[in-house]
Amino acid sequence: xSGMNVPATIDQIFILFTDWVAHFFPAAIRPIVGxxxxxxxxxxxxxxxxALTTVFERKGLGRMQNRYGPNRVGPFGFFQPVADGIKAxxxxxVVPFRADGVLHFLAPVVLLAAVFMGFAILxxxxxxxxxxxxxxxxxxxxxxxxxxxxxxxxxxxxxNKYSLLGAMRAVAQMISYEIPxxxxxxxxxxxxxxxxLPKIVEAQAGYTGIWPHWYVFTPWGLAAFxxxxxAATSETNRSPFDLPEGESELVAGYFTEYSGFKxxxxxxAEYLAMFSMSGIATTLFLGGWSAPLSxxxxxxxxxxxxxxxxxxxxxxxxxxxxxxxxxxxxxMNFAWKFVLPFTLLDLFVTALWRFMGxxxxxxxxxxxxxxxxxxxxxxxxxxxKNFAHRRYRxxx
Amino acid sequence: xxxxxxxxxAITVAGGLATVLxxxxxxxxxxxxxxxLGLALLFLSLDAQFAGFVQILVYIxxxxxxxxxxxxxxREAEVPESSPAGRVFSKTWLTGLVIAAAxxxxxxxxxxxxxxxxxxETAMPAVSVRDIGNALVGRYxxxxxxxxxxxxxxxxxxxxxxxxxxxxx
Amino acid sequence: MTPLAxxxxxxxxxxxxxLAGALTRRNAILVLIGIELMLNAANLNLIAFWxxxxxxxxxxxxxxxxxxxxxxxxxxxxxxxxxxxxxRHARTTDLEQMNRMKG
Numbered sequence: 001x002s003g004m005n006v007p008a009t010i011d012q013i014f015i016l017f018t019d020w021v022a023h024f025f026p027a028a029i030r031p032i033v034g035x036x037x038x039x040x041x042x043x044x045x046x047x048x049x050x051a052l053t054t055v056f057e058r059k060g061l062g063r064m065q066n067r068y069g070p071n072r073v074g075p076f077g078f079f080q081p082v083a084d085g086i087k088a089x090x091x092x093x094v095v096p097f098r099a100d101g102v103l104h105f106l107a108p109v110v111l112l113a114a115v116f117m118g119f120a121i122l123x124x125x126x127x128x129x130x131x132x133x134x135x136x137x138x139x140x141x142x143x144x145x146x147x148x149x150x151x152x153x154x155x156x157x158x159x160n161k162y163s164l165l166g167a168m169r170a171v172a173q174m175i176s177y178e179i180p181x182x183x184x185x186x187x188x189x190x191x192x193x194x195x196x197l198p199k200i201v202e203a204q205a206g207y208t209g210i211w212p213h214w215y216v217f218t219p220w221g222l223a224a225f226x227x228x229x230x231a232a233t234s235e236t237n238r239s240p241f242d243l244p245e246g247e248s249e250l251v252a253g254y255f256t257e258y259s260g261f262k263x264x265x266x267x268x269a270e271y272l273a274m275f276s277m278s279g280i281a282t283t284l285f286l287g288g289w290s291a292p293l294s295x296x297x298x299x300x301x302x303x304x305x306x307x308x309x310x311x312x313x314x315x316x317x318x319x320x321x322x323x324x325x326x327x328x329x330x331x332m333n334f335a336w337k338f339v340l341p342f343t344l345l346d347l348f349v350t351a352l353w354r355f356m357g358x359x360x361x362x363x364x365x366x367x368x369x370x371x372x373x374x375x376x377x378x379x380x381x382x383x384x385k386n387f388a389h390r391r392y393r394x395x396x
Numbered sequence: 397x398x399x400x401x402x403x404x405x406a407i408t409v410a411g412g413l414a415t416v417l418x419x420x421x422x423x424x425x426x427x428x429x430x431x432x433l434g435l436a437l438l439f440l441s442l443d444a445q446f447a448g449f450v451q452i453l454v455y456i457x458x459x460x461x462x463x464x465x466x467x468x469x470x471r472e473a474e475v476p477e478s479s480p481a482g483r484v485f486s487k488t489w490l491t492g493l494v495i496a497a498a499x500x501x502x503x504x505x506x507x508x509x510x511x512x513x514x515x516x517e518t519a520m521p522a523v524s525v526r527d528i529g530n531a532l533v534g535r536y537x538x539x540x541x542x543x544x545x546x547x548x549x550x551x552x553x554x555x556x557x558x559x560x561x562x563x564x565x
Numbered sequence: 566m567t568p569l570a571x572x573x574x575x576x577x578x579x580x581x582x583x584l585a586g587a588l589t590r591r592n593a594i595l596v597l598i599g600i601e602l603m604l605n606a607a608n609l610n611l612i613a614f615w616x617x618x619x620x621x622x623x624x625x626x627x628x629x630x631x632x633x634x635x636x637x638x639x640x641x642x643x644x645x646x647x648x649x650x651x652x653r654h655a656r657t658t659d660l661e662q663m664n665r666m667k668g
Contacts, residue, residue, distance in 0.1 A: 144457075405571075409582070485591065
């Protein structure tokens with residue numbers, strides 16, 4: 001087999017493995033075996049990535065705050081998730097006496113189920129998507145909308161005023177940022193012409209010279225990408241939008257009364273939501289599994305997908321360690337008075353982009369409109385605030 | 397009929413029954429969410445994928461949350477588990493039940509009478525989202541624009557109705 | 566029973582349950598929930614008839630159902646706004662105590 005194309009084989013290695021396993025089963029249930037293997041893959045890879053991310057986050061945040069992160073368990077502290085897992089599994093499961101037992105138990109389960117469903121339509125590599133649905137992106141947003149209700153269930157069933165307050169803040173925040181999230185992806189749907197995620201990736205898989213056709217390299221794509229990133233950070237309750245779970249404000253927000261394994265499930269669900277949002281952002285704007293430069297296509301497609309997702313995770317951690325937390329009213333103001341109008345304008349600019357046809361004119365016009373709008377909204381927003389010039393005093 | 401249909405129908409009807417029978421308001425709201433989910437799955441079993449996902453997105457993601465917020469905003473200060481008089485049903489519950497049973501009897505009779513005349517399994521042409529999009533801006537553009545106007549009016553109206561009234565000087 | 570008849574029976578049952586809820590419960594919000602259940606039952610009817618009807622490629626039933634979902638959401642928003650507004654005034658959502666027109 002000397003004519004075998006090694007990079008293509010490594011690229012499709014998981015598909016070939018699935019086909020090889022399926023041959024041991026009768027032909028009638030081969031599709032089911034394929035799907036089951038895909039599900040096993042998702043359930044093992046993404047929680048594994050979650051374990052890695054927890055240690056990255058703690059060490060990354062530690063370094064940004066000029067300290068070491070965890071460095072005792074294993075080489076450089078990389079077995080910390082194992083220790084965390086053992087702790088979470090062996091802790092006593094405390095349920096408050098007056099808590100609503102059934103809802104208290106079901107809330108983390110519903111959240112985890114809804115978040116896992118979001119991975120079903122993610123194209124992880126070339127030909128590697130669990131279900132290629134015609135309305136895939138709509139399915140993803142429907143699953144995202146289902147998570148809000150379980151957050152509320154968690155907060156309400158604890159019969160704790162802090163939890164309820166945290167839950168209502170979290171739900172209000174998630175609803176407010178859901179509209180910019182959807183509108184910035186509508187922009188991509190408009191240009192790609194389809195809701196099916198593998199087809200959106202294929203629409204971005206071309207190269208001019210060595211530069212890729214990713215949507216993030218267009219003016220409207222960059223604006224939509226930034227708004228999607230902001231909305232995704234807020235949907236998953238990450239800093240700087242993490243007031244609902246603010247550790248210094250609300251004890252722990254809507255999961256105050258959860259301990260042990262249920263808390264671990266909430267934690268897993270939050271990080272998995274972060275992964276699926278990063279995955280969708282990669283698919284919509286960063287070209288999914290296609291390589292950044294055309295000659296880098298020798299590396300497998302799933303490698304590029306996961307590298308881009310890990311870049312996103314790094315940006316999430318970076319933003320968490322850098323920016324201060326937004327207050328609830330500042331958060332809502334930001335959503336309704338800046339992000340939403342900007343995404344609406346972006347919709348219009350994308351339509352203009354398609355209408356103007358090929359050429360350099362559309363680049364200039366679209367970029368000019370977006371930059372002018374951004375500057376104008378920023379100026380208007382700062383108009384009535386008087387800020388004194390900040391004086392820095394350092395400890396000598 | 398396939399067992400999946402019976403399971404989904406059982407989930408939906410159970411959710412609906414729980415909604416009207418439970419005492420605690422928030423439990424009722426969550427039971428109606430289960431009914432919405434059952435209905436979305438029934439839509440999916442009828443090959444209406446777009447309608448099913450829109451049902452989840454709009455009803456579970458928005459209407460259920462609206463209902464839950466309204467319940468939380470209209471609680472009395474110390475809410476006992478059951479209403480003050482110990483009743484959740486009004487004094488005239490029997491009349492309501494009889495009317496509902498009569499409506500169901502009539503509808504059921506109509507369906508069963510015409511069961512022979514109803515069409516059987518037909519092949520389904522694949523409906524893509526692109527067709528729905530074309531239909532929305534082609535044949536159904538007038539309803540689309542009117543619904544947009546309606547939603548704007550409803551948003552503004554709901555905000556004005558539920559706004560805190562300014563103190564009359 | 567043909568598949569269509571089965572779906573129609575489920576829709577009729579759900580409609581009757583929603584109607585019973587709207588007619589017998591005391592809380593105003595539960596009446597609104599009952600109305601939402603009735604609208605959902607009607608949507609199920611529409612989609613079932615679209616699927617088993619003569620011209621499914623015309624998408625009439627699905628369009629009707631989607632517009633119905635949109636209108637029901639708008640109506641739920643306005644209705645719940647009204648309930649909140651009345652609660653602020655009357656301090657209760659109990660329908661049996663709202664038996665006067667005097668504000």
